Amino acid sequence: MKTVMTVRGPVAPDEMGFTSMHEHVLTNADFYMEEYVPVLGEPPACVFPSAPQDPVRMEDLAYLNHGYFARNHDNWDLSDETLMMAEVSDFHACGGGTILECSAPGIRGDVSGLKRISRATGVHIVASTGLYAEKSWPARFLDASVPQFMAWMMDEIENGIDGTGIRPGQIKVASNANTEAQLDFLRAASQVSADTGIMVTAHLGVGTNQEDSHLVYKTLLESGMSPEHLLMCHFHGKVQITSLDMLLDNAAAWAPQLDYAREVLDQGINICFDCFGQTWDTEALGSVADADVYKIAAIYQLVNEGYGEQIVIGTDVFLKIMTRRYGGHGYVRLQNYVVPTLQRIGVSDAIIARLTVTTPARLLAF
Numbered sequence: 001m002k003t004v005m006t007v008r009g010p011v012a013p014d015e016m017g018f019t020s021m022h023e024h025v026l027t028n029a030d031f032y033m034e035e036y037v038p039v040l041g042e043p044p045a046c047v048f049p050s051a052p053q054d055p056v057r058m059e060d061l062a063y064l065n066h067g068y069f070a071r072n073h074d075n076w077d078l079s080d081e082t083l084m085m086a087e088v089s090d091f092h093a094c095g096g097g098t099i100l101e102c103s104a105p106g107i108r109g110d111v112s113g114l115k116r117i118s119r120a121t122g123v124h125i126v127a128s129t130g131l132y133a134e135k136s137w138p139a140r141f142l143d144a145s146v147p148q149f150m151a152w153m154m155d156e157i158e159n160g161i162d163g164t165g166i167r168p169g170q171i172k173v174a175s176n177a178n179t180e181a182q183l184d185f186l187r188a189a190s191q192v193s194a195d196t197g198i199m200v201t202a203h204l205g206v207g208t209n210q211e212d213s214h215l216v217y218k219t220l221l222e223s224g225m226s227p228e229h230l231l232m233c234h235f236h237g238k239v240q241i242t243s244l245d246m247l248l249d250n251a252a253a254w255a256p257q258l259d260y261a262r263e264v265l266d267q268g269i270n271i272c273f274d275c276f277g278q279t280w281d282t283e284a285l286g287s288v289a290d291a292d293v294y295k296i297a298a299i300y301q302l303v304n305e306g307y308g309e310q311i312v313i314g315t316d317v318f319l320k321i322m323t324r325r326y327g328g329h330g331y332v333r334l335q336n337y338v339v340p341t342l343q344r345i346g347v348s349d350a351i352i353a354r355l356t357v358t359t360p361a362r363l364l365a366f
């Protein structure tokens with residue numbers, strides 16, 4: 001029988017309950033600071049902004065949200081087990097059953113901590129093998145071949161992560177730029193999925209254009225994996241225009257852009273609408289926040305077109321300012337806003353159960 005591999009061992013798919021399919025519990029992606037900070041430039045002097053080494057403070061929340069989230073080490077640091085245990089407890093208190101933890105090596109935290117949090121809160125947590133974007137790769141992977149990538153992932157899947165015995169339940173891949181090394185890694189992930197049935201979550205960077213994201217899913221599918229096991233995350237970024245200039249130039253850009261979603265869904269691939277509750281943007285670069293109402297409107301349209309079995313949701317908490325204890329919505333945005341809003345606009349309970357229970361269990365079981 002197929003099972004879901006959690007940090008506390010295998011669990012029957014029908015025990016997962018309400019599942020968030022894209023989260024980070026213990027993570028640190030501050031390698032992004034190097035990328036963002038030079039592009040952002042210096043913040044305006046009149047707001048007395050915090051320095052990169054300052055802790056996240058109440059008076060800096062608006063500054064960090066609107067343009068400069070990346071310019072603060074502490075904001076990237078989600079390694080405080082006490083903090084994240086409280087956040088996961090909130091998820092449980094609102095009926096949450098399972099979290100898919102999408103922090104792959106490069107940004108992955110202590111998986112033993114995930115097990116402690118899972119045990120204390122009662123929430124199932126599924127950890128990830130794989131690799132995050134190439135710039136975050138540990139040095140030993142920079143020259144790896146496809147068979148070496150495969151052997152390493154298989155070792156984590158069969159024997160556990162870093163000697164802990166804790167086994168991952170999915171492969172995370174991320175491509176912000178399709179370098180040859182990055183494409184080789186996608187080929188390896190695809191073959192491991194084909195061999196084992198383990199699901200693959202593919203992250204496409206904020207700036208990824210359509211051509212790049214085509215190449216990511218085509219490379220994955222051509223290397224052997226089934227589209228049923230593939231989940232493309234952050235798909236809200238592909239249905240909403242977030243460039244102020246494009247919105248000014250073209251009034252039609254205000255509507256959800258669904259053609260690309262249909263193209264992907266028609267191939268049997270699954271998509272995740274996540275980042276619910278996030279209000280950050282990069283105003284300094286002319287980029288506006290993706291509003292939750294757009295994501296809801298896109299889901300509404302797509303489920304009405306019959307794609308309700310291939311869509312899942314998450315909040316993708318990846319910064320301190322996204323946790324409830326630092327002024328964000330936390331993981332509970334799904335239960336507090338998304339589900340009640342879908343109900344209010346007439347999405348059936350059967351479809352909501354697909355988005356949050358049945359499709360997650362199907363994807364995670366192998």
Ligand SMILES: [Zn+2]
Pocket residue numbers: 022023024102316318
């Ligand atoms: Zn993420």
